[in-house]
Amino acid sequence: MSSPLPDPAATPPQSVRLVNLPNALTVLRLAVVPLFAWLLLADGGMDTSRRWWATLFFAGAIITDRYDGMIARRTNQVTEFGKLADPIADKALTGAALVGLSALGLLPWWVTLAILVRELGVTLLRFWVIRHGVIAASRGGKVKTVVQALAIGLYLMPLTGVLASVRWWFMGVALLLTLATGLDYVVRALRLRRTSARAMRNAAARRAAAADHGSDGTGHRTDTAA
DSSP states (O other), rough: OOOOOOOOSOOOOOOOOOSSSSHHHHHHHHHHHHHHHHHHHGGGTOHHHHHHHHHHHHHHHHHHHHHHHHHHHHHTOOHHHHHHHHHHHHHHHHHHHHHHHTTTSSSHHHHHHHHHHHHHHHHHHHHHHHTTOOOOOOOHHHHHHHHHHHHHHHHHHOOOOOHHHHHHHHHHHHHHHHHHHHHHHHHHHHEEEEEEHHHHHHHHHHHHHHHHHHHHHSSOOOOOOO
16 A cells, blocks of 8 residues: 655745855855955055956956856755845945945046945835745846946056046946836836736635635535535
């Protein structure tokens, strides 16, 4: 006689380990931020070698941002910690770079504030709609991330002459993409909230209709057991 199959409802769900490679990369990116900021601001930004090291650390952190999420999805290691810490690490790195560049007088403060307000706003929107679903990154958002990282990287480098002038055009494009994709995210977040609320109301109506269908017309359930 074969043994009975386990009851799925009684079987505890398989949990993903908190300590894994994607989360380790995220924590490493967070840990790099203070060192990156120190290298950038050392000697008022006049230390060329440290500026190059700051650029190298920034590039390495951006690469980990590209791969930690991809590894987590492909290996089924997505955790609640990763969902929370990954955007925080991204904003901490980008924020440190932009604020540092503005503090050194290399980037206008209004550019830094415009980008940071957008990034913070999008992060808050993610938490606002998280119970309704996840908004996938758009193609424009992915392009924005690449151009923004490239523009910041060019500003981190101790460049002079023509290259120092060219980087402003990269930052201008990054700023336009940042604002445009931020507006698109607001529209999609509002749409997701509306459709999710409508879906929940429809589901509740269907459950209520099913309950009424199984009643005896007086609001009491009829016993259908033999």
